[in-house]
Amino acid sequence: MSRADHWNSRYIDKADTAPALPAELQQALGCLSPGRTLDLACGDGAATLHLASAGHHLVAVDFAVEGLRRLQQFAADLNVEVETQALDLNDSDALSELGRFDNIVIVRYLPDQTLLGTLPELMKPGARLLIITFNPDHHRQTGFPGRFCLQPEELIDKLPQLTLISYDNGSLKGSVFDSYLFTI
Numbered sequence: 001m002s003r004a005d006h007w008n009s010r011y012i013d014k015a016d017t018a019p020a021l022p023a024e025l026q027q028a029l030g031c032l033s034p035g036r037t038l039d040l041a042c043g044d045g046a047a048t049l050h051l052a053s054a055g056h057h058l059v060a061v062d063f064a065v066e067g068l069r070r071l072q073q074f075a076a077d078l079n080v081e082v083e084t085q086a087l088d089l090n091d092s093d094a095l096s097e098l099g100r101f102d103n104i105v106i107v108r109y110l111p112d113q114t115l116l117g118t119l120p121e122l123m124k125p126g127a128r129l130l131i132i133t134f135n136p137d138h139h140r141q142t143g144f145p146g147r148f149c150l151q152p153e154e155l156i157d158k159l160p161q162l163t164l165i166s167y168d169n170g171s172l173k174g175s176v177f178d179s180y181l182f183t184i
Helices: 003-012 023-029 046-052 065-078 091-094 113-122 136-142
Strands: 038-041 057-060 082-087 100-106 123-134 162-170 177-183
Touching: 003 023, 023 046, 023 100, 023 123, 023 177, 038 046, 046 057, 046 082, 046 100, 057 065, 057 162, 065 082, 091 113, 100 113, 113 123
Parallel strands: 038 057, 038 100, 057 082, 100 123
Antiparallel strands: 123 177, 162 177
16 A cells, blocks of 8 residues: 555545644744745645634645545635645655745654755745654654654754754653744
8 A cells, every 4th residue: 555545545534523733733833924835744734724724825735635635625614725736745846836935834744855955945035944743752652653753953954045943842841742943
């Protein structure tokens, strides 16, 4: 079974209720000013729906078409507009065709170095990149695969074209999420 098939089957089996975004993540997303916002690896849209409801113009990208289908239904239910794109995040050419953004968010997904390297090209001057994903505490608490968890300070030097505004090591406050906020 391919990765896409695996994720599509997970979305097909989920209840028809919009995904909830933990309050901690809602608060972190609050640092972004409304604008044209790209949500990478959006799944069925917890972060996308929150941002769209806050006035952002969303382009939501994932490779699982069933997740995107669910996201479109939830967006319609909330009366917010969201553009969805079924794309493989490993295809940097496909991402470059999306244009440039005021904000890029990656929530609960560990981007590889190739994807990270393409992000500055997608950012308008002054744009922000917010990455919030699992740290090793999530692995220890739930058994979630450790290879998908960020190590402390792992991304601090991985984006030399960007300026780090803030880094939050969630482990220091009992959170399973680390977050990075960059600007160009």
